[in-house]
Amino acid sequence: MSRTYLGMPAFPRAAAESTRDGTLRANLRHATHTIRAKRAAAVAELEDWERLRAAGAAVKDRTLHHLDHYLPLLEENVTRAGGTVHWAADADEANRIVTDLVRATGEREVVKVKSMVTQETGLNAALEEAGIRAYETDLAELIVQLGDDLPSHILVPAIHRGRREIRDVFRDRMADWGRPAPEGLTDRPADLAEAARLHLREKFLRCKVGISGANFMVAETGTLVVVESEGNGRMCLTLPETLISVVGIEKTVPTWRDLEIYLQLLPRSSTAERMNPYTSMWTGTTDEDGPRDFHLVLLDNGRTDTLADEVGRQALRCIRCSACLNVCPVYERAGGHAYGSPYPGPIGAILTPQLRGLASPLEESLPFASSLCGACYEVCPVAIDIPEVLVHLRERVVEGGPVTVGGNRTVIRPAKRHALERAAMRAAGWAFDHPAALRRAQRLAARTRRVHPRRLPGPGRAWSDTRELPEVPEESFRDWWARTRGERP
Amino acid sequence: MTDGPAHSAGRARILGRVRRALADVPRYERPEDHPVPRDYLRAHGERTPAESVDLLAARLTDYRAVVHRTDPPGLPALLAELLRRRGAHRVVVPVGLPDGWLAEAAVEQVVDTAELTARALDAVDSVVTGCALAIAETGTLVLDAGPDQGRRRITLVPDHHLCVVRAPGQVVDSVPRALERLSPVRPLTWISGPSATSDIELDRVEGVHGPRTLEVVLVESPEPPS
Ligand code: SF4
Numbered sequence: 220m221s222r223t224y225l226g227m228p229a230f231p232r233a234a235a236e237s238t239r240d241g242t243l244r245a246n247l248r249h250a251t252h253t254i255r256a257k258r259a260a261a262v263a264e265l266e267d268w269e270r271l272r273a274a275g276a277a278v279k280d281r282t283l284h285h286l287d288h289y290l291p292l293l294e295e296n297v298t299r300a301g302g303t304v305h306w307a308a309d310a311d312e313a314n315r316i317v318t319d320l321v322r323a324t325g326e327r328e329v330v331k332v333k334s335m336v337t338q339e340t341g342l343n344a345a346l347e348e349a350g351i352r353a354y355e356t357d358l359a360e361l362i363v364q365l366g367d368d369l370p371s372h373i374l375v376p377a378i379h380r381g382r383r384e385i386r387d388v389f390r391d392r393m394a395d396w397g398r399p400a401p402e403g404l405t406d407r408p409a410d411l412a413e414a415a416r417l418h419l420r421e422k423f424l425r426c427k428v429g430i431s432g433a434n435f436m437v438a439e440t441g442t443l444v445v446v447e448s449e450g451n452g453r454m455c456l457t458l459p460e461t462l463i464s465v466v467g468i469e470k471t472v473p474t475w476r477d478l479e480i481y482l483q484l485l486p487r488s489s490t491a492e493r494m495n496p497y498t499s500m501w502t503g504t505t506d507e508d509g510p511r512d513f514h515l516v517l518l519d520n521g522r523t524d525t526l527a528d529e530v531g532r533q534a535l536r537c538i539r540c541s542a543c544l545n546v547c548p549v550y551e552r553a554g555g556h557a558y559g560s561p562y563p564g565p566i567g568a569i570l571t572p573q574l575r576g577l578a579s580p581l582e583e584s585l586p587f588a589s590s591l592c593g594a595c596y597e598v599c600p601v602a603i604d605i606p607e608v609l610v611h612l613r614e615r616v617v618e619g620g621p622v623t624v625g626g627n628r629t630v631i632r633p634a635k636r637h638a639l640e641r642a643a644m645r646a647a648g649w650a651f652d653h654p655a656a657l658r659r660a661q662r663l664a665a666r667t668r669r670v671h672p673r674r675l676p677g678p679g680r681a682w683s684d685t686r687e688l689p690e691v692p693e694e695s696f697r698d699w700w701a702r703t704r705g706e707r708p
Numbered sequence: 709m710t711d712g713p714a715h716s717a718g719r720a721r722i723l724g725r726v727r728r729a730l731a732d733v734p735r736y737e738r739p740e741d742h743p744v745p746r747d748y749l750r751a752h753g754e755r756t757p758a759e760s761v762d763l764l765a766a767r768l769t770d771y772r773a774v775v776h777r778t779d780p781p782g783l784p785a786l787l788a789e790l791l792r793r794r795g796a797h798r799v800v801v802p803v804g805l806p807d808g809w810l811a812e813a814a815v816e817q818v819v820d821t822a823e824l825t826a827r828a829l830d831a832v833d834s835v836v837t838g839c840a841l842a843i844a845e846t847g848t849l850v851l852d853a854g855p856d857q858g859r860r861r862i863t864l865v866p867d868h869h870l871c872v873v874r875a876p877g878q879v880v881d882s883v884p885r886a887l888e889r890l891s892p893v894r895p896l897t898w899i900s901g902p903s904a905t906s907d908i909e910l911d912r913v914e915g916v917h918g919p920r921t922l923e924v925v926l927v928e929s930p931e932p933p934s
Binding site for chain 2: 264271289290305306451523628
């Protein structure tokens with residue numbers, strides 16, 4: 220069974236988890252620092268990086284500003300190439316469309332490529348309810364699925380699991396899902412990868428329905444692009460008879476030529492490679508090569524609400540490279556799960572509250588989960604000014620104002636002061652065991668206050684209201700959360 | 709399903725929301741009016757064709773593809789030798805594999821046809837194909853399912869892929885130059901090294917689902933006189 224993010228945050232789970240926190244933090248630190256250095260080298264190789272970045276941002280802006288032009292164009296070209304386009308205004312609609320499509324094939328199981336959008340809609344749970352089993356095929360997603368867990372990083376979703384834990388998960392759970400792990404499985408990464416290869420191959424060869432997302436959709440040609448490393452994407456995109464791709468409407472780019480920008484920006488920014496091992500591009504269906512039926516489900520689910528915010532809409536440029544996670548001091552401390560959605564880190568802090576609306580204390584707290592240090596903006600390959608959006612959203616939380624929810628414009632009231640302080644404190648909790656980061660953040664918050672002269676609560680305010688920094692022993696964000704929310708540790 | 713009422717309702721709702729969300733965009737503004745600076749480079753550095761081929765070889769190697777170089781007359785012997793070393797008995801080939809490439813190889817050739825199932829492919833040892841082009845700067849092979857490449861699945865399921873690149877003709881310098889030459893109408897597969905994962909403690913492991921061994925043969929013809 221796959222867990223969903225519904226009802227998050229539910230940080231404290233089992234006592235076992237708190238012991239895992241040390242591992243989590245060590246893994247995260249190791250991961251983010253390794254990727255960071257490699258990425259800088261891959262980016263430095265291109266002397267025109269800044270120009271590519273400017274072009275990448277501009278093409279996305281052009282698309283977003285004229286999405287009413289590009290979406291019908293995309294639909295027309297996908298249809299002309301033999302695909303079928305569906306429109307899903309929200310998660311339930313998307314899940315219903317996909318479930319119906321799978322049902323129509325008569326199949327009871329599907330193979331899936333890692334796709335954040337189907338995590339966002341909770342598709343696996345919906346399929347399960349309809350008696351359809353969805354197999355995650357990305358290695359990390361497989362680890363997460365077998366371990367009945369949630370992803371914690373965009374690029375390396377099982378970053379919070381060490382090799383020994385992965386071995387145990389494979390040994391104990393693979394048999395429940397299909398081919399069991401080989402006898403005497405070791406915790407060597409190569410052996411673990413081999414176990415996954417064998418376990419999944421059987422499913423690739425058997426399954427007649429594949430489900431994917433896409434990194435890009437080209438409006439003028441109707442082409443979809445999936446960028447990956449392991450080859451599980453190629454398996455799901457080419458072996459099944461029916462392919463269903465669920466894609467957020469913001470993944471559109473106008474022209475074929477525009478791919479020359481993103482296929483340079485994305486791999487270098489994401490995995491720090493000149494090019495990722497595999498990229499698949501397909502336009503509708505091709506006789507005798509790949510799926511006979513291709514369905515594209517275009518998903519809104521809060522994207523048009525985000526589009527309605529002139530400051531916040533830049534979040535829709537995101538190409539999900541995860542570079543902003545890897546430089547973020549808050550993410551490094553808090554871990555991916557703390558963000559309560561498939562989108563962790565700085566991008567999650569601005570995207571989730573906009574996609575879902577400032578609907579609960581979780582969403583209200585997310586814009587405060589930042590020290591506004593600006594590192595995320597510096598690395599973002601499409602130049603999303605994340606600090607600007609954070610400050611904008613904080614203002615919305617504090618002062619209220621117009622927002623669009625479910626396509627309707629409404630005005631939200633300012634968050635109640637005590638609720639707000641709690642939200643800010645929650646997000647800031649990580650910092651209390653990090654006085655240096657805290658001081659830096661306070662300085663930055665003070666600086667920002669000049670830009671936004673009215674009230675800027677948030678960590679700066681919350682912290683400055685704390686007369687004395689509490690002497691907190693080494694405590695993780697999760698533990699802190701558990702303690703302050705009074706939930707079972 | 710495209711014409712169902714649910715379909716058009718969802719479509720109308722989303723497009724309506726998009727239009728309302730974009731109320732600040734002037735009505736007269738056309739998409740092309742929104743400026744896109746395209747002053748980035750078409751390629752990074754100036755190279756002779758021979759230098760581009762050298763760079764391709766270096767970048768392929770960097771991503772753990774095994775690179776061999778030969779001239780056209782030497783190709784059949786080299787392919788035969790590589791398959792022998794690999795211990796390959798059954799080799800899948802696209803329908804349009806050029807005559808003679810496997811003339812010296814002592815292998816059973818399995819021709820890619822629509823009847824060839826994924827399971828049958830899983831039982832072959834190697835696949836030999838050409839490519840549409842190769843990108844020097846990134847060490848990338850691009851396959852477009854042309855007659856000398858076959859359906860996408862044949863370069864995916866077998867564990868060993870031998871890919872022939874005709875140099876310098878098929879070698880381009882950069883990603884922008886590659887896209888200029890490719891057709892979006894064809895299904896494309898871009899391959900940069902064997903499949904890999906870093907999902908376990910960020911340790912890079914070669915080969916998860918795609919071919920775990922990628923061998924590239926650069927067949928170098930003398931440069932045409934300029
Ligand atoms: S916001 Fe920018 S840096 Fe972060 S994941 Fe998206 S594109 Fe990458």
